[in-house]
Amino acid sequence: MPRWEPDARERLVGAALMLFSEQGYDDTTVAQIAERAGLTKSTFHRHFPDKRDVLAAGQATLSKLLAEGIADAPADASPLDAVAEGLRRAAAAFRPEIAAQITAVVATSTELQERAALKQVGMAAAMAEALVARGVPDPVARLAAEMGSLALKAGFAEWAPNADKKDIGALMTEHLERLRKSAAQL
Amino acid sequence: MPRWEPDARERLVGAALMLFSEQGYDDTTVAQIAERAGLTKSTFHRHFPDKRDVLAAGQATLSKLLAEGIADAPADASPLDAVAEGLRRAAAAFRPEIAAQITAVVATSTELQERAALKQVGMAAAMAEALVARGVPDPVARLAAEMGSLALKAGFAEWAPNADKKDIGALMTEHLERLRKSAAQL
Structure with a gap:
């Protein structure tokens, strides 16, 4: 071999x-x-x-794509618009052929659920860092990054059962829009 | 014995x-x-x-107090005002005599940092659930809970080095106010 x-x-x-x-x-x-x-x-x-x-394998790639999308967003983009760019960029890294299986397996193991939660925390940190590098002040950057993380999680959950039929990028940015509207009702 | x-x-x-x-x-x-x-x-x-x-020992207590504070907030309180009530209620569970030592020990171990991150995730989930039980719609509840979690983390970080001199409840709610203002700049 x-x-x-x-x-x-x-x-x-x-x-x-x-x-x-x-x-x-x-x-x-x-x-x-x-x-x-x-x-x-x-x-x-x-x-x-x-x-x-093994199942957190894509984390480094996802974090990199999220950060690159945020960095490449137009200079006048708002923090959340930059996060949307990051989510669109990251969409390419999701693999529809294993999405449903990953969801099913993670649901059976507390340890894998903990890994998934930590993966989320890591991706939120990567987004916050990329926003701060754009000059977004700290609490705004952290909040926008958490919203990106919530949108990613909700978009993935909606996408996974029908991953061959739906566009993960569109789903994640839709969830981000819903969160943007939610921010007005706090 | x-x-x-x-x-x-x-x-x-x-x-x-x-x-x-x-x-x-x-x-x-x-x-x-x-x-x-x-x-x-x-x-x-x-x-x-x-x-x-061992160091995540207080999580169940904290989650319970956060949820109780949210549940007991006035019926007309906004989602973030209810979260502030949760943070004030939870303040009683923090122990100033060990705060600095906990921070120092956690900083030395990746495993403990992972535990702390998971503790945050669990507390955010408890707050979101308590908000949903008040009738707050789902994306708003999740967002307000994440803001509560960010405020708790930032408040604790500021409090721990001088835990005998400062009021953790006041610090957490100050951070929540900053996040409320940040939501207007997204």
Whole structure:
């Protein structure tokens, strides 16, 4: 087996999802995930510290895209308009073919729910930082970033059951618009 | 040693804080915490599932007080005014004598930082639920709850270094007011 596996990461995520669905998250080991993917345990550990990190694999990519979209928004864009740009940019990273399966698996495990919650916290921090870099003052930046995070979560929840039919970018920005209107009723 | 230890919980938290400060979080065991508190390991486990849960001990109490304050706010209070009531009610549960030590210990451990982040998520959920029970529509409730959570975090960070001199309730509600004003600049 060659040391360099171009699609190893994706295969490991797919194998983990299958095993978590079939036999449960708690009863699945790293060795089983690697075997199912046709890879070694050490290849697994070159990609992920532990099994709990497999489903949070996209976090770094998502945070990067969110921050880039915010940075590239027009100079006169409002904080929330910049967040909408970030969400549109991040939409490309969501994979419709595994969305429903991820949702189903996460629902079965407290540990995976905790991972998902931490992922949200990390993405909100990335958005807040990108907004501050645009000159948005701190409490406004943090609030806009939390709204982006809520919109991402709500958009994903609506998208996942019908991921092949709906546009995640449009759903996330719709939820952001609803939150913008909600801010007037506080 | 009697099986019923009236102040066991508090003693365990104090012992854990001392040991985490002295020798680090990772190198401290449940057995050491129990010994330092003059209690047994099984008494520890009657109070906490694991050492990582010791510092999140107040979460259930805080969530309960936040929700009660929100529920008891006047019927005509706005969602954010109800959240402010929750924060004032929760203020009583913060312990000034350990605030600075908790902050210092959490700063040394990624695992404890993750626990703290999850604690925030849980408290925001409790506030959102209490707002929905008041009849606040869902996106407004979630947004107001996130603002409460941001205010709690910012208020605690400002309070902890001088916990004996400042009023945590006043600090949290000041931060909430700042967030209310920020909502106009989104």
